Amino acid sequence: MSWKVLITDHVWPNTDPERKVLEAAGAEVLIAPDGEESTLIELSKDVDAIMTCFAQVTENVVRAAKKCVVIGRFGVGTDNIAVDTATELGIAVTYVPDYCIDEVSDHVMAMLNTWNRKISIFDQSVKRDGWGHLGLTMRIMRLRGKTIGIVGFGRIGQAVAKKAAAFGMTVLAHDPVISETTAKEHGAQLVDLQELLTLSDFVTLHAPLIPSTHHMIGESELNLMKKEAFLINAARGPLIDENALYKALKNGNIAGAGLDVMEDNVPAKSHPLLQLDNTIITPHTAFFSQESTLELEQRAATEVVNVYQGLMPDNLYNGDVLNHPSPRRKLQS
Numbered sequence: 001m002s003w004k005v006l007i008t009d010h011v012w013p014n015t016d017p018e019r020k021v022l023e024a025a026g027a028e029v030l031i032a033p034d035g036e037e038s039t040l041i042e043l044s045k046d047v048d049a050i051m052t053c054f055a056q057v058t059e060n061v062v063r064a065a066k067k068c069v070v071i072g073r074f075g076v077g078t079d080n081i082a083v084d085t086a087t088e089l090g091i092a093v094t095y096v097p098d099y100c101i102d103e104v105s106d107h108v109m110a111m112l113n114t115w116n117r118k119i120s121i122f123d124q125s126v127k128r129d130g131w132g133h134l135g136l137t138m139r140i141m142r143l144r145g146k147t148i149g150i151v152g153f154g155r156i157g158q159a160v161a162k163k164a165a166a167f168g169m170t171v172l173a174h175d176p177v178i179s180e181t182t183a184k185e186h187g188a189q190l191v192d193l194q195e196l197l198t199l200s201d202f203v204t205l206h207a208p209l210i211p212s213t214h215h216m217i218g219e220s221e222l223n224l225m226k227k228e229a230f231l232i233n234a235a236r237g238p239l240i241d242e243n244a245l246y247k248a249l250k251n252g253n254i255a256g257a258g259l260d261v262m263e264d265n266v267p268a269k270s271h272p273l274l275q276l277d278n279t280i281i282t283p284h285t286a287f288f289s290q291e292s293t294l295e296l297e298q299r300a301a302t303e304v305v306n307v308y309q310g311l312m313p314d315n316l317y318n319g320d321v322l323n324h325p326s327p328r329r330k331l332q333s
Contacts, residue, residue: 144168149200
């Protein structure tokens with residue numbers, strides 16, 4: 001007897017890799033035509049599992065999924081899933097927290113170097129005006145000896161630290177759940193957020209989006225930063241108060257910003273930050289490579305299959321569901 005899996009959305013060319021894993025386990029795969037809540041509520045009523053990338057699996061969607069035993073996230077965070085509701089109902093939530101460590105840390109260093117070496121500016125000048133027309137009057141730093149501050153020192157933050165150290169940079173880290181010993185093991189000095197912002201030439205954010213980190217970088221935090229500082233966010237858009245960031249960039253309180261994520265998942269072309277010359281903005285692609293995406297699709301699907309079959313997944317996000325008196329699926333370790 002087949003079981004049903006709803007895939008709410010995806011940003012890769014096709015769903016063949018996850019479909020192969022799911023169908024091999026006897027699942028029928030449904031692809032939502034859009035990510036609207038009303039659409040997902042209707043489609044969720046008769047499925048055994050939901051897999052989501054960026055679509056919002058709201059409380060209403062979760063409650064509508066009367067048969068659902070697992071919600072699997074294609075990704076690292078789960079802020080687009082009503083996890084508390086899932087836990088209340090005994091539904092397991094899985095994710096893939098370690099699939100794109102290389103890609104995101106590479107992207108951070110690419111943004112840092114593109115900004116610092118003025119790659120885009122020189123490229124545009126040569127193509128527009130010819131060789132050597134742009135005067136060397138802009139600030140370009142020697143990276144060796146400069147300081148990078150990493151806010152959130154998990155797997156990706158630690159990978160950034162290693163790559164920054166290879167450029168000869170001093171590494172500061174801020175993370176309330178990381179010990180000084182762990183930071184030192186990865187070549188970083190653990191400091192509080194105020195000290196990190198004050199001392200760093202480059203700041204990169206890798207914190208999860210939870211209530212305490214929403215707008216963790218606002219006007220007061222931006223005012224602590226050096227005027228030459230460059231802020232990078234390849235984690236979650238709402239970590240930064242965008243109105244405060246626009247003001248800081250416009251007024252020259254900081255030099256620039258590199259954003260792979262923004263508060264609105266699809267910001268309008270007229271968004272003020274997109275109009276500035278001192279921003280580098282990419283459309284949430286830091287996670288992407290052919291290798292990382294294939295790994296994500298296969299591992300996310302495998303986690304869902306494991307839960308459906310009553311096996312403990314490798315990455316269960318809501319561990320409290322194991323204590324539920326009547327879980328939708330009892331998991332064996």
